[in-house]
Amino acid sequence: MNKKLFEPPVIKRMHTGMPGKNGTSGIIEPISHIDNNSVSTLISLFGSPLFVLSEKTIRETCRKAVDTFQSRYPKVQFGWSYKTNYLDAVCQVFHQEGSWAEVVSGFEYDKAIRNGVDGREIIFNGPDKSEEDLIKAANNHSYIHIDHFDELYTLIRLAENIEVKPRVAIRINMETGLFPKWDRFGFNYENGEALEAVRKILASGKLDLVGLHTHIGTYVTSTSAYRIAAEKMAAFAMEIQGKFDKRILYLDMGGGFASLNTLKGAYHNAADTTPGFDQYAEAITGPLIRAGFDPDNMPLLILETGRALIDDAGFLVGTVLATKRLADGRKAMILDFGVNLLFTAFWYDHMIHPVREMTGTTEDAVVYGPLCMNIDMIRDQMKLPLFQKDDHVVVSRTGAYNMTQWLQFITLRPNVIMIGMDGKPNLIRKAETLDSLVQNEITPDHLLP
Amino acid sequence: MSIHIKSGLRISDQGLVFDPSTGESFTLNPTGLILLRLMIGCNDENEIFRILNQDYELSRLEFDRYLLDFLAVLKSMQILENEA
Numbered sequence: 001m002n003k004k005l006f007e008p009p010v011i012k013r014m015h016t017g018m019p020g021k022n023g024t025s026g027i028i029e030p031i032s033h034i035d036n037n038s039v040s041t042l043i044s045l046f047g048s049p050l051f052v053l054s055e056k057t058i059r060e061t062c063r064k065a066v067d068t069f070q071s072r073y074p075k076v077q078f079g080w081s082y083k084t085n086y087l088d089a090v091c092q093v094f095h096q097e098g099s100w101a102e103v104v105s106g107f108e109y110d111k112a113i114r115n116g117v118d119g120r121e122i123i124f125n126g127p128d129k130s131e132e133d134l135i136k137a138a139n140n141h142s143y144i145h146i147d148h149f150d151e152l153y154t155l156i157r158l159a160e161n162i163e164v165k166p167r168v169a170i171r172i173n174m175e176t177g178l179f180p181k182w183d184r185f186g187f188n189y190e191n192g193e194a195l196e197a198v199r200k201i202l203a204s205g206k207l208d209l210v211g212l213h214t215h216i217g218t219y220v221t222s223t224s225a226y227r228i229a230a231e232k233m234a235a236f237a238m239e240i241q242g243k244f245d246k247r248i249l250y251l252d253m254g255g256g257f258a259s260l261n262t263l264k265g266a267y268h269n270a271a272d273t274t275p276g277f278d279q280y281a282e283a284i285t286g287p288l289i290r291a292g293f294d295p296d297n298m299p300l301l302i303l304e305t306g307r308a309l310i311d312d313a314g315f316l317v318g319t320v321l322a323t324k325r326l327a328d329g330r331k332a333m334i335l336d337f338g339v340n341l342l343f344t345a346f347w348y349d350h351m352i353h354p355v356r357e358m359t360g361t362t363e364d365a366v367v368y369g370p371l372c373m374n375i376d377m378i379r380d381q382m383k384l385p386l387f388q389k390d391d392h393v394v395v396s397r398t399g400a401y402n403m404t405q406w407l408q409f410i411t412l413r414p415n416v417i418m419i420g421m422d423g424k425p426n427l428i429r430k431a432e433t434l435d436s437l438v439q440n441e442i443t444p445d446h447l448l449p
Numbered sequence: 450m451s452i453h454i455k456s457g458l459r460i461s462d463q464g465l466v467f468d469p470s471t472g473e474s475f476t477l478n479p480t481g482l483i484l485l486r487l488m489i490g491c492n493d494e495n496e497i498f499r500i501l502n503q504d505y506e507l508s509r510l511e512f513d514r515y516l517l518d519f520l521a522v523l524k525s526m527q528i529l530e531n532e533a
Binding site for chain 2: 014
């Protein structure tokens, strides 16, 4: 006689009261395959934990975003936000899809050049550009987005000794109804600071003002904020043209589009609140179309959205190290990755999927990472299937920011693979080793063993 | 280890548990229901394992692990009266 499988026994306290608007269902669909590759096989080949990227999803998402904007506005250019994920393979996919590079540091700038991006197709943002960075970017005809007056005056001074006239834009912060207001970046629109910056640039005669840039926030779900920003950007471009007879060639609306990850503390699931590309596009392009620009010389619309283009393409695969019971009776699960690799766990309630089919029984649990640090918590509460030691798990929507903000802390960073358009896995970043980790360390002679 | 489940619990065939002394209710999954009923009728874990092992694919190590965890939850819910 075949014996039955014994599921771990579970008892749960019943809570009275009304269920939330999303009901009480906690069924989490398993993810057994990613782009037709068995997750278990990927782990046996590349180890656990493991980041998996889908080239197909990146390309499809990118094309959808580009098509959505191009169908509403005649001149659109995307710039791939390097800080969101600057693994070379990822950047190259975006560049192949026609994206320029949008960088925010000298290191990122050099990475874009190393990736073969023409300097004319690099947008250089951020408050930290060294004089060496500025000279290099100017000589490469890159678009330098000036963040503050100190940078503006530095660039005017440097331009004396640069043969080419640096191509610049100013970053503008403004009131769009969002809180917190991102006034730490750029020049303020409402108090006239941005206009003053334009006046200084034009009066210097040393810089070529070609564009205006704004970036109103991050994970912005309010499309009305983008509409307000687009209206103000268009109005400012028209004002500059009227006052100084200077035509603005492009308006860079930055990024900040939300992804389908749910923010911690959010009442609604992100699927119910995150606008689609079409809604963002409608909010941004409408005011530009109606602004009164010469129809034959509409400014180029640049977008630097990162998160919304890559989040869905990333998966973090891992293994259950242990399950345990906390002193107050709550279930806890320890995974072989934590906030060191899943940095976005600090602000998202990430979805953790089983790899194998599991019964519908769930239990409220806390999910911890492997670090010997109390902060290493991926979920403070989640209805989980009855995971057991050595089970595999998949965290979906991890493509944005994790492979740039991850920490080499206590453990080494793992392999990253990209499943290509042919369905085959390619190793795109090797796991760190003790040797690779210590290669930059120098031990003084008297401390050598 | 001997196991003492609180007396007076009302347990339905569907796995609903009512504790009349506190007014609290609980739900069990099917294996939780079987195990709790066995524990009420028998406080010897070796005997409980023997009975379960007749019908279920279950090693002694797995049983020990599950029992340890289940007892910890029962204790936190004040269903386990006494554990020695």
